[in-house]
Amino acid sequence: MTKEKHLHDLTLIMTVCNLAIIVFYCLIRTVTTYRICDSFGAYDFLSTVEATPQRPWLIPVQALSLYLLLFVLSYLKFRWKIRNPWVRLFLCVAELLLCIGVIASLNFYYSGVALLVLADLIYYIQHNRLRLLFMAILIVLFAFAQFEIISLPNHSVAFSSYLSYYTPFVRSVFTGIESVLVSGNILLFVLYMILLFTGEQEENDRIRKLNQQLNAANTQLKDYAVELERMTEIRERNRLAREIHDTLGHTLTGIIMGADAALALFSVAPEEAKKRVQIIAQSAREGLTDVRRSIKALRPDTLEQHSLGQALEKLVADFRLTTGVDILYEPLSQPLTFAPDEEDAIYRIIQESMTNAVRHGHASQIRLSLTWLNHVLTIHIQDNGLGCVQLEEGFGLRHMEERLRLLGGTLTYGNGSQKVGPGGSGFFVTAKIPVREKKEVCAND
């Protein structure tokens, strides 16, 4: 903030310095012209300069008015905070043209205004290449006029001709004032550049430091993620171990003990041993059921035995058989394979929706369709039931939504038919699931 203020102050001082030079230059020209005329030296002056002197009022009017416009433009440029790059570029070009105008109106005698504009534009232009372009133009402009690299076909009277009217002492005073102002302007410009670029250096250092910190934090976060995964794995393993110990361990222990006992009894009491073996078989069956139950807690068992397509066929057939509802099922044209969690979600949503249709809507017809488009699976279930005046908790819709949210999908539902529009009878549920990865089309196994 202080740096910006310093830069702003420097620009202001440069503006005043340039104004002083232009006023000084115009004053010398105009006043000297009239002094020459008053002392009847016009003819001699004209024969020494051999050029058309411009109308005395023309240079002050042109140069000062253009300079004023330049000042107003550079001031407004910062006030207006324009974002559009084209408008910004336009303003820069306008400023450059005004600068050339000022210098040309001073007969290319003084070109320090180019430095002022350069300082202004370097700060304003963000685009690096554009900045370089403007820099090049302005420096060339400044240098060509300042050091007279090429003498322009200039038909105006040189400033020195006006100075030569005065006595050597007065002349030296004037040239002294001039060089103080001109070199002051250059000095201010150098100061400005130093301030600007050291400021930019600091800014760059700060950004680099921040970047390093960010990278460190990122690495740490990755480590944490790995750690978390490992811990989750361990917890799950422990749970499974506990489960196995609780159910399978218990049952197997019983079976082993029973089997040992049966072995011992075989020769003594074969009938008793046979009973024992029967018990062992019974408890083995129960153990199996336990194992199944614990897996069932994780997955629907039909899905465990069949592919999704077959499981859905079975679900629909069973539902039709048990409820007598007419179900129109349009399966996917191509059998796709999904990740287990996706399969679970699809299965559960269809199961829940059909149950809802019968339980709450008393529907006699259900239309179920699956479509696959652009990696999105759409499940549409439409019934001809009563619909629902007020949705109540417990319809399982929230669970469906939660399931879908985990997969990044969406759920829409409502009365009527989506195709006919709301208000019609019946209820519809539409679920869209973005499938994570396009699976290879594979044969239905």
Next chain:
Amino acid sequence: MSRGAHRWLAALVAVLILGGIVVAIAYRPGSTLTIGVYSGSYWGTPTGDCYQVVDDAIARFESEHPGVQVEYVSGISTDSYSEWLAQQILKGTEPDVFFVLPEDFNLLVSSGALAQLDQRMDADSTFDPDAYYAPSLSSGVLEGRQYALPYESVPTMMFVNKTLLEAHDIQMPDNNWTWDDFYSICTQITDVDQHQFGVYGYTWLDALYSNGGTLFSQDGSSCLLTSQPVQSSIRFVQQLNDLNEGYQVTSRDFDLGNVAFRPFLFSEYRAYQPYPWRVKKYSSFEWECVCMPAGDQGGNVSELQTMLLGISSRSRNPDLAWEFAKLLSYDESIQRELYSYSHGISPLRAVAEDDEILSQLHKDIPGDGSGSFSREVIGGIMNHALTVPKFDGYDQALTMAQTAVAKVMNSGESAVSPLLEPQREINLFLSKN
């Protein structure tokens, strides 16, 4: 943009529009044409109403261009006219059309004050450059470009002291006389003891021009100081000076009637020839004028001085300015008035060789006039008069040459070798220009 920004923008637009209006007003073609006129005669001869011709032209111009006003500042003498004009140029208030004194022409062109006229002359169907005598028109040319129109021309003539010639029984020379005639008359008349001399004020440049030579090449790129015509001219003037046995003839000697010849401007002749001026000018002798004597390689030719009319290169009414300059320079009835109010010769053939004008000239000459200014003589003088080709740095180069020649003549050396060095210097100066 905020509210403040809108206000600023509005202010900026207002300033721009205001500035535009000011510029438009400042540069609009006005209805007032200004002209720069000097008072009195440039040729140093007494005149009656010096503004009469200009006033008549203005009256006619204003009646032909209703709504246009032509203005001039009166009372600027010929001596201060150059300075006045330079001041106006410096202040940027120079007139649209102004008279250009012959000696100011180069300076005004090189300072860019004069507009180029070639395009206007070509574009104007009512303007024919051939109506002018070529030497008069070409005096407004610098480096091949026309910058001014001729207004009035005055050739240099040789004044002859008729009384002195008659006293020596010498016949008045005619307009076809030569250097030999000139030299033999001077030899007969010169008698240092009696304080009688052949000629006063006849320079090597006068001799050069009548010897078919020029000092500089046509394009002004080289000096011809060691060329044959220049050499023989210097030698001829040296011979004439040698007759005086070292005595420096003065203008007083001529005024007292002791010198036979003196080069003078034609305007002097026109001004002082009619009665009573002729008696007032030289009461002690009768006088007459003839063309300059012809050299071996030249004719009866002299340098032509021409008053010019220029148009300001910054004029806001360039079209009106051209029309007015054309009226003054090209209009026959205006040009005719010159013979009543001034003493030059019109640069227009049709006017200078007009019977009425010629008879007006004859009327001024007492006695039979002996046809000294017949149509042929006037036409001859004007057609063959010499206009020195002008270029940048002409005045300085001429001064350098004159200094060098004066040095040679004073030393009495043979002319060629001492002039080689100055010629080299002048050529160097010209090449830098």
